[in-house]
Each structure stands twice: as structure tokens, then as C-alpha cells.
Amino acid sequence: MIQFLMNGRIQTENLPDDTTVLQYLRRDAGRCGTKEGCASGDCGACTVVLAEKEGDRLKYTTVNACLTFMPAIHGKQLITVEDLKHRGELHHVQQAMADNHASQCGFCTPGFVMSLFALEKQQQAFSVEHTQHALSGNLCRCTGYRPIMDAAKAICDAPQPDQFDADAQQTLEKLRAISATDQPVSMDELAARYLAEPVSRLVAGGTDLALEVTQRYQRLPKLISLSHIPELKMITLTGQAIHIGAAAPLSDCMPVLHDEFPEFGELLERFASQQIRNQGTFGGNIANGSPIGDGGPVLLALGASLLLRCGAEQRELPLDEFFLGYRKTALQPGEFIEQIRIPRVTSEARQLRVYKVSKRLEDDISAVCAALQIEVRDGVVVHARIAFGGMAEVAKRATHCEAQLLGQPWQTATLERACQALEKDFTPITDFRASREYRMQVAKNLLRRCHIELTSPETLMRVTHYV
Known part of the structure; x- marks a missing residue:
């Protein structure tokens, strides 16, 4: 049973878990102002707003109705374009x-x-x-x-x-009155339920999983929503690491990561759209094992690890041991990602560079995504972690390339040997985004670009820096 607020009234619906908000609005609620365009979160025609409790106020966020499953809106206010007109006047x-x-x-x-x-x-x-x-x-x-x-x-x-401001306190009271969901609301509940039902699909933002419904017309009969577990949305900083809950929306992660790793923050600004970032999570981005997910290469370069949980047991696993093959991970039955842990950088000499090559600047899938963490002392490379997306069946570190850099002078000859080593690390494929030859050449050129940027910071190498 799903309860949410719409048009000032609490709605109670008993719908299949894989019903999208767009399907509900157009088919069941007769609200056709919300349009169906691409059905993949790329066009925004289905954008709606969710208002939810944030302390003693309401937080308003946009989401794609086509990619949002109904359990995600339990306990929230659903606002569509029909709700804006007030007393016969346009908003x-x-x-x-x-x-x-x-x-x-x-x-x-x-x-x-x-x-x-x-x-x-x-x-x-x-x-x-x-x-x-x-x-x-x-x-x-x-x-x-x-x-x-x-x-x-x-x-x-x-x-x-507007009327939403005038009714804010009443809205908060109505949202507080909504009964608990039948989805898990704590980590312990989630662990117990998933262990008992390991064939269920976990849904955080659902922005990738929902495509199985909207694009492939599949049914997803058993879903467990992570939307109502506060611990999974927490972002905390310690002296050693940034701890990101697996269901923390990317838009919440962006300010923290931008402060700590500006290059990572800039990449996230190009990660899909605002609606996707308001729902998409690093937990989902990692768990689906996609070779072109932009989060993977950067987290690999930063030496991230995952806190995994199965029942009452926890284990920490380095991210570079998590990806086993195409869409295949080290997760065991009943096990899920609880937290992503990113080591904080204590050395000012350690530099991160992140590059995304795609056909559009924003809201596009990478042909190649590169992340390079380099530290040079007295002209010698003392640290190198380099990872790529789009170059293999998984996001993957370039270990042969790293070996050519470590302990070597940070100069052109070293770079060229490292570029050649990329051919031992990767055998990219040709698909509709790029040819294998293009991908390999781009990967080498991004390594060369990193060298130029670090040795000649006055040289503007990116179009976004000078246009």
C-alpha cells in the first residue's frame, strides 16, 4: 500500500511495485498534463516535483515521472502541472x-x-x-x-x-500523518528482508532499473525500495574518509565532493540531468556493474572501498575487487552496498584529473571516461592510480600504465611509455558511440592532457575553461 499527498488529499493506492509515477498519472489519475516523451529520463517532458519533510520545512525536488516507481513517493507530496493553477488563475x-x-x-x-x-x-x-x-x-x-x-x-x-507556501504547515502535518510504508525503514529491516528474499531487486533512485520497464517492457515483480532508510542517505566526513550512504542522491553528494575533489564535482555536473541527479545514487551506479557508469572510474582512481552487508554481517571490499565482469559484481545473494568510502587526500601534491568524452557536453553517456590521481615529488611520480570507463567490460584500473609511471620522472618520455602500456590494459570494443581505435587514441590523449595540465597549469586545455 502506498500513501502520498496529491491535490491536498492523502491518496492510498495498491499498485504493483514496478508502476511508474508517469503510468499512474496518465492511466489511473487522469492527469495527462505530464507528458511522455523519451521514457528514459532524457527529455524532461514528464518532470514532476516531490515535496518531502526536511526538518520543519518542505524540500522540493524535480524527478522524472517515467523513471520513478510509485513506492518512492510514499510519504511525500506529488505535485504536477495541474496543481499549479490557483483559484482560476495561472501560477x-x-x-x-x-x-x-x-x-x-x-x-x-x-x-x-x-x-x-x-x-x-x-x-x-x-x-x-x-x-x-x-x-x-x-x-x-x-x-x-x-x-x-x-x-x-x-x-x-x-x-x-503561492498556495504551496500558505499551506506548508498543513502539508507537513498531513505528511506526518501518513502511516509507515511496508517497505523497510531501517538497515536492520532491509538486511533481514533482503536475506529472506534475495531474488528481489533493490531500488534506490531506480533511474537505470526503470529502463527495464519503460524501454524493454519487462515486469519487475519483487522490488525492495531503499527510499525510506535514513542511514542509507547519510553523508559524513571523518578525518580519514568521506562516507556516502548507498542511497544518497547524487545532488546531495555534489557539494561535498566538489569541496573535496573539484574535478569530481565538475564531472557530476555533467552526470545526466538535474532530475536524474535528484534520484540517482552511487550505490546504484556501482551495483549495476555498467562499464560506462561515470562514478566507477573516479572512485577507482580515488581508492574507494565499499561497506557491504549481508544479514548481520559486514565486510569492506576495495572497489577494484568489486567488478568481476560485464554487469557482474562480487555481491553475494542477500548482500547489498551499505556505504561508499572515499579516502580523503592529505597531500597537497596529489592531484586528481577527470575527463569525460561524449557526443554532448551534458546529459550524455561517455564514450570514454578517465580519472587520474597523480602525485609528483621532486620531479618523480610517487603515486599513480588511473582508471577508465568505456574501455573494457567494466570500469577498470590501468595497472600496466600505472607501473610505467611509478618511480619515473614526470616527463614526456615516461608519458609515452605509459600511453603504450594502455594497450596491455585495455582491448576496447567498437559500438555506436565510438570505434575501438578512437577509444584507445582518446585514452592515450587524455593521459597526455593530464601531463600538460599538471606541468603547464597556465595552458587552458578544456573548452569549458575558456568559452
Whole structure:
């Protein structure tokens, strides 16, 4: 049984766990303002907003309804474009879109409106960069983005209270009144249930798993949602490591990682869209064993480890022992990822460089993703951890390349030997994203780029740094 708040009323639904929010809205609730576009989280036409308790206030986040399973919205408020109109008048976000001529065919408009609605709730002054990130998961087919940005500026420059602000306390009270979910709400409950039902599929953000429903038309009869376990969403820092709960949304991880590893933070800004980052997790990114997941190479280069749990037993496993083969991991039946642990860097000489090569700058899948952690002292490489995604059946360290660097002078001749060693580390494949020859050449060039950036920091090597 799922309970959530919609249109001011608590809704109680008994639906299959693999029902998406988009299916529910259009098929069961008759709310067709939320559109179905790509059904893969790439276009934003299905964007809705979830409001949930955060202390004594409400936190508003955008999600893709096409990739969100209904159990994830238990205990939350579901807001769609139909909810914005108030007393027969357009919401001021909708009015700003109309006033700035920001809608033509209108197919994408509901998604943009909901993203702008959530943006205004963040109560931040207008900035082009922040607004672009907020809207990055929405594609406009015909209007063009300038009028939409004009609407965003009008909204952020003159925010207005609305019915959601007026009803905030009532909304919080109604959300508190919602009964507990039949999904696990603690780590112990999860461990016991998954051990008893190891064939179930664990769902954190579900942004990858949901594609089996929306793209492959599969049924997922047994799902266990991780959305209601606070421990899995915690992010803590100790003197030695950053501890990230396996179900912590990427958007929550970004500020911490950007402060600690700016290159990692910049990569996450290019990781899918805002809607995906609001749900996607490192636990899911790692557990699905994808060879092109962007989290894997960086975490490998940083020497991350995983805290795994099966029943009452825990074990810590280095990430480079976790990936066994294509979509195959070291997880045992009934075992799950509890936490990702990233060692904090204590040496100022240790540098991280992260490169993502894809057909689009943002919201795209990598052809090659490279992460290199290098430390040079007195001209000699004393530390090298290098990992790539898109070059093998798993995200993988380049151990032969590392061996050519360690203990050697940080100079061009050493780099060229390391580049040649990449051919021992990887045998990339050709697919619709890139040929094997292209991938290998790119991998070598990224290693050369890292050398130039570290030895000649005044040289601008990335288009995002000078355009």
C-alpha cells in the first residue's frame, strides 16, 4: 500500500511495485498534463516535483515521472502541472512562461514549468549557471531557450508566495500523518528482508532499473525500495574518509565532493540531468556493474572501498575487487552496498584529473571516461592510480600504465611509455558511440592532457575553461 499527498488529499493506492509515477498519472489519475516523451529520463517532458519533510520545512525536488516507481513517493507530496493553477488563475511561473513567449507547441512546457517551480522554491538569486543546471534535463523542441531563460530570470528576480507556501504547515502535518510504508525503514529491516528474499531487486533512485520497464517492457515483480532508510542517505566526513550512504542522491553528494575533489564535482555536473541527479545514487551506479557508469572510474582512481552487508554481517571490499565482469559484481545473494568510502587526500601534491568524452557536453553517456590521481615529488611520480570507463567490460584500473609511471620522472618520455602500456590494459570494443581505435587514441590523449595540465597549469586545455 502506498500513501502520498496529491491535490491536498492523502491518496492510498495498491499498485504493483514496478508502476511508474508517469503510468499512474496518465492511466489511473487522469492527469495527462505530464507528458511522455523519451521514457528514459532524457527529455524532461514528464518532470514532476516531490515535496518531502526536511526538518520543519518542505524540500522540493524535480524527478522524472517515467523513471520513478510509485513506492518512492510514499510519504511525500506529488505535485504536477495541474496543481499549479490557483483559484482560476495561472501560477506566476506559468504566467512568466506566457509573458516571455516561452512556449510554442507546448509539449515540453509542463516539464519546464515544473523545473522552474522547483527552482523558485530554492529561493536563490538568478544566475545563468544555476538556472541552466536546474533546466538541463528539459529539451525544448521549437521555442528556443532564450525566452525560457527570460522567464526564469523574471521568476527568480521577483519571487512570489503561492498556495504551496500558505499551506506548508498543513502539508507537513498531513505528511506526518501518513502511516509507515511496508517497505523497510531501517538497515536492520532491509538486511533481514533482503536475506529472506534475495531474488528481489533493490531500488534506490531506480533511474537505470526503470529502463527495464519503460524501454524493454519487462515486469519487475519483487522490488525492495531503499527510499525510506535514513542511514542509507547519510553523508559524513571523518578525518580519514568521506562516507556516502548507498542511497544518497547524487545532488546531495555534489557539494561535498566538489569541496573535496573539484574535478569530481565538475564531472557530476555533467552526470545526466538535474532530475536524474535528484534520484540517482552511487550505490546504484556501482551495483549495476555498467562499464560506462561515470562514478566507477573516479572512485577507482580515488581508492574507494565499499561497506557491504549481508544479514548481520559486514565486510569492506576495495572497489577494484568489486567488478568481476560485464554487469557482474562480487555481491553475494542477500548482500547489498551499505556505504561508499572515499579516502580523503592529505597531500597537497596529489592531484586528481577527470575527463569525460561524449557526443554532448551534458546529459550524455561517455564514450570514454578517465580519472587520474597523480602525485609528483621532486620531479618523480610517487603515486599513480588511473582508471577508465568505456574501455573494457567494466570500469577498470590501468595497472600496466600505472607501473610505467611509478618511480619515473614526470616527463614526456615516461608519458609515452605509459600511453603504450594502455594497450596491455585495455582491448576496447567498437559500438555506436565510438570505434575501438578512437577509444584507445582518446585514452592515450587524455593521459597526455593530464601531463600538460599538471606541468603547464597556465595552458587552458578544456573548452569549458575558456568559452
